[in-house]
Amino acid sequence: MLYRQSIRYKINLTVALTLLAVTLVFGIVLTVYETQRRNVAIQQIKLSLNDLTSQYREQLGNEIFAALIMAIQATMADIMKRKSVLAITTYDEFGDMLVSTDNSLQKNLSEKQVAVLSSAPTSILQKWNGQSVLTFTSPIMAYGEKVGFWQIHYSLATMERQTLEIIFIFVTLILSLSTLIGLLLNSIFVRFILNPVNMLRNTMQHIQGSDREIDQETGKAVRHQRLDKMVQAFDELSDDLVLSHATDNEISSLAYSFQQMLFALKTAYVGIRTDALTGLNNRMKLDEVLENEVNRAQRYQSTFSIIMLDIDYFKKVNDTYGHLVGDEVLKKVADLLKRTFRKTDVPGRWGGEEFLILLPQQDRIRACMIAERLRAAIEASEFPDVGTITSSFGVTEHASEDTVENLIKRADDALYRAKELGRNRVEEG
Amino acid sequence: MKKLIIVFVLLLAIFSAGLSTSRAGDEIKVAAIFAKSGEAAEDNLELFEAVRFAVEEVNAKGGLHGKKIKLIEYDNHSTPIQSRLAAKQAVKDGAVAVIGASWSSHSLAIAPYLQKMKVPMVSPDSTHPDVTKTGDYIFRACFVDTWQGKALAMFAKDELKATTTVIVQNISSDYSLGIAEMFEQNFVAGGGKVLAVLNYKSQQTDFTDLLKEAKELNPDVLFIPGHAESGYVVRQAQKIGIKAKMLGGDGWPYRQFYANGGQDLKEGYYTAHWNKNLDTEKTKDFIARYKNVYEVTDFAAISYDAAMLLFDAIKRADSIDRHSIRDALAATKDFDGVTGKISFNENGDPKKQAVVMKITDGRPALLMIITPD
Numbered sequence: 001m002l003y004r005q006s007i008r009y010k011i012n013l014t015v016a017l018t019l020l021a022v023t024l025v026f027g028i029v030l031t032v033y034e035t036q037r038r039n040v041a042i043q044q045i046k047l048s049l050n051d052l053t054s055q056y057r058e059q060l061g062n063e064i065f066a067a068l069i070m071a072i073q074a075t076m077a078d079i080m081k082r083k084s085v086l087a088i089t090t091y092d093e094f095g096d097m098l099v100s101t102d103n104s105l106q107k108n109l110s111e112k113q114v115a116v117l118s119s120a121p122t123s124i125l126q127k128w129n130g131q132s133v134l135t136f137t138s139p140i141m142a143y144g145e146k147v148g149f150w151q152i153h154y155s156l157a158t159m160e161r162q163t164l165e166i167i168f169i170f171v172t173l174i175l176s177l178s179t180l181i182g183l184l185l186n187s188i189f190v191r192f193i194l195n196p197v198n199m200l201r202n203t204m205q206h207i208q209g210s211d212r213e214i215d216q217e218t219g220k221a222v223r224h225q226r227l228d229k230m231v232q233a234f235d236e237l238s239d240d241l242v243l244s245h246a247t248d249n250e251i252s253s254l255a256y257s258f259q260q261m262l263f264a265l266k267t268a269y270v271g272i273r274t275d276a277l278t279g280l281n282n283r284m285k286l287d288e289v290l291e292n293e294v295n296r297a298q299r300y301q302s303t304f305s306i307i308m309l310d311i312d313y314f315k316k317v318n319d320t321y322g323h324l325v326g327d328e329v330l331k332k333v334a335d336l337l338k339r340t341f342r343k344t345d346v347p348g349r350w351g352g353e354e355f356l357i358l359l360p361q362q363d364r365i366r367a368c369m370i371a372e373r374l375r376a377a378i379e380a381s382e383f384p385d386v387g388t389i390t391s392s393f394g395v396t397e398h399a400s401e402d403t404v405e406n407l408i409k410r411a412d413d414a415l416y417r418a419k420e421l422g423r424n425r426v427e428e429g
Numbered sequence: 430m431k432k433l434i435i436v437f438v439l440l441l442a443i444f445s446a447g448l449s450t451s452r453a454g455d456e457i458k459v460a461a462i463f464a465k466s467g468e469a470a471e472d473n474l475e476l477f478e479a480v481r482f483a484v485e486e487v488n489a490k491g492g493l494h495g496k497k498i499k500l501i502e503y504d505n506h507s508t509p510i511q512s513r514l515a516a517k518q519a520v521k522d523g524a525v526a527v528i529g530a531s532w533s534s535h536s537l538a539i540a541p542y543l544q545k546m547k548v549p550m551v552s553p554d555s556t557h558p559d560v561t562k563t564g565d566y567i568f569r570a571c572f573v574d575t576w577q578g579k580a581l582a583m584f585a586k587d588e589l590k591a592t593t594t595v596i597v598q599n600i601s602s603d604y605s606l607g608i609a610e611m612f613e614q615n616f617v618a619g620g621g622k623v624l625a626v627l628n629y630k631s632q633q634t635d636f637t638d639l640l641k642e643a644k645e646l647n648p649d650v651l652f653i654p655g656h657a658e659s660g661y662v663v664r665q666a667q668k669i670g671i672k673a674k675m676l677g678g679d680g681w682p683y684r685q686f687y688a689n690g691g692q693d694l695k696e697g698y699y700t701a702h703w704n705k706n707l708d709t710e711k712t713k714d715f716i717a718r719y720k721n722v723y724e725v726t727d728f729a730a731i732s733y734d735a736a737m738l739l740f741d742a743i744k745r746a747d748s749i750d751r752h753s754i755r756d757a758l759a760a761t762k763d764f765d766g767v768t769g770k771i772s773f774n775e776n777g778d779p780k781k782q783a784v785v786m787k788i789t790d791g792r793p794a795l796l797m798i799i800t801p802d
Binding site: 058061062063065066068070071074075142143144145147 | 506508509510511513514534537538600601602603606628630631
């Protein structure tokens with residue numbers, strides 16, 4: 001089921017987890033790459049320092065051997081001109097300090113260090129004076145003789161800067177990638193989740209209607225009209241929502257539930273305004289439509305007509321053939337009405353054997369013609385058991401200042417006249 | 430197979446060892462350690478020549494104790510470390526004594542080892558005070574820089590009337606540093622002023638920047654205690670217009686010094702151990718013999734004297750072993766050398782006169798002789 005913050009929560013979680021995974025993968029790749037790069041860089045620094053030792057071993061070796069302090073200083077000053085060389089300290093063959101370019105380094109090598117250095121140079125990564133350095137200590141071998149040692153503090157600032165640059169590039173990459181993935185996820189979100197939700201919302205809005213003018217009006221008729229429109233819109237739009245109950249998608253299942261609910265509401269709404277026997281609009285619906293139509297005619301200076309229909313001698317049919325046959329007659333007449341009228345026309349059962357048809361936009365002449373046609377159709381129809389029946393019609397057109405009551409009265413009077421004048425005829429009033 | 434090779438090698442070693450001992454019986458092995466390569470090679474060749482001459486003379490007269498002297502020459506490649514290695518090789522080769530080295534830096538590298546191995550050593554011209562202070566097996570034929578530095582300071586002050594000086598020293602040379610220090614001490618003690626001490630290193634050939642600094646100071650004397658590279662210094666100093674008088678020590682008068690620029694020097698002075706123009710019987714006699722074989726240079730006599738000092742000691746020694754030779758050397762009294770009479774003090778240093786030479790338009794001439802008190 002869908003919880004209140006479920007969608008946002010799930011999307012956020014998905015995005016976050018995806019990014020976390022991407023970051024992790026990239027982080028591991030970067031760590032491996034950077035570690036390797038640093039190892040290679042450090043290896044190269046070691047090699048270059050070994051080369052430097054080889055390059056200077058004879059000159060410096062002799063100077064150390066002869067303890068020519070000033071010459072050692074001059075040689076060291078020369079080497080100090082090289083980039084990244086922070087400090088150089090030279091020692092004699094016993095590890096005793098001879099010269100150092102840095103005051104803090106003026107101490108002798110320990111016996112242990114001397115012992116270790118007799119086999120190979122050592123390189124230690126350490127923090128020195130607040131920066132990363134490679135402390136390279138090497139014996140100085142000249143002409144096969146071990147004459148002393150030297151220690152070079154080599155700055156790793158260049159390497160550190162490169163590391164920062166690489167991390168910067170990585171972060172930029174991750175951010176761009178995150179943005180891209182975010183956009184992608186967003187579009188997926190929009191495509192598969194928001195669109196259905198929007199569709200649903202649009203449908204709901206349509207169904208609800210947004211006719212402001214009608215909203216301004218008050219009264220029962222307006223509300224009914226709006227409800228009518230909602231039902232109509234529901235019928236039109238519910239086809240767009242191709243929804244199935246058999247889905248894991250909670251959005252779709254939500255929409256489906258919503259659709260089912262609307263369908264139930266519609267059925268309830270329509271059912272209350274439908275005559276159970278004939279399936280035509282009932283008196284309640286007709287009252288609403290009439291009131292609404294009167295209002296409309298007054299506002300838009302338009303017109304409409306109504307036809308009042310009464311089956312002749314229906315009581316006799318009931319008495320002779322029974323109520324069931326009477327009901328069949330009513331149903332058949334209702335079918336005829338349904339078939340005869342346009343979609344905009346509103347036929348309904350007024351009560352008993354009386355029917356009322358509302359014809360929007362039609363004047364009395366047209367209405368009489370329609371009534372006449374209907375009268376002929378009923379007369380021509382074969383009714384089971386009963387055979388032929390006839391009906392009488394009262395037609396009237398809406399006049400200005402008419403109320404529903406006036407209108408009905410006139411139609412009723414016309415119908416009465418038709419009965420008086422021998423039935424099976426149309427009278428207008 | 431491997432064992433067989435080892436046995437074979439061992440046999441070969443024993444055989445060759447036997448061979449060499451049998452030869453050693455009728456030869457006295459003496460080592461000469463000087464440079465045959467590197468920056469000192471040109472200079473040191475003059476010393477090799479004089480030593481060879483001395484050996485040939487002694488052998489021609491029948492040798493010592495009925496044995497010929499076998500001179501083994503070692504190249505120290507002009508570096509302290511390789512001097513030490515040469516000394517090691519000499520000891521290994523069974524030399525009873527060592528003649529050498531020339532440059533103080535080289536002798537200072539050799540002396541401690543020879544002292545440790547108790548092999549007597551006689552250096553012809555290593556003037557640094559510390560050379561003989563190493564121990565009782567170390568001797569030299571020349572004066573010491575404590576004397577030479579003083580002599581130079583006195584000369585600058587009294588003869589050149591100098592009150593100010595700039596010293597240009599080679600910081601990779603013990604000789605240069607030592608003599609500069611002695612000169613400075615004595616010059617200042619005599620009321621003179623050292624305006625600056627400028628440093629350079631071996632292998633340097635362009636001294637222009639250094640000398641521009643010296644020119645600014647405008648000293649009376651430019652003291653240049655170096656070896657052959659001093660030739661570059663004097664030429665370049667003259668070229669940039671330094672008016673000061675050029676003064677050097679016994680490291681100057683090599684052929685290479687003149688080739689490097691000394692031949693263009695208009696006026697300069699230096700101290701030396703000996704000069705062919707000295708008016709002594711010994712000198713005249715030596716030149717007469719020597720000039721037939723080698724070119725007579727300022728270093729010929731001192732080198733010859735060093736060799737002859739050793740041979741004289743071997744002759745006087747009870748037996749031809751290193752210890753007896755040392756004792757005989759230490760007992761040397763009024764040895765009549767070409768460069769003067771030689772007696773060793775307790776350090777193994779002789780007390781000798783210094784010859785002051787004046788260079789005029791690239792030609793050296795005997796100016797005066799300074800005798801120690």
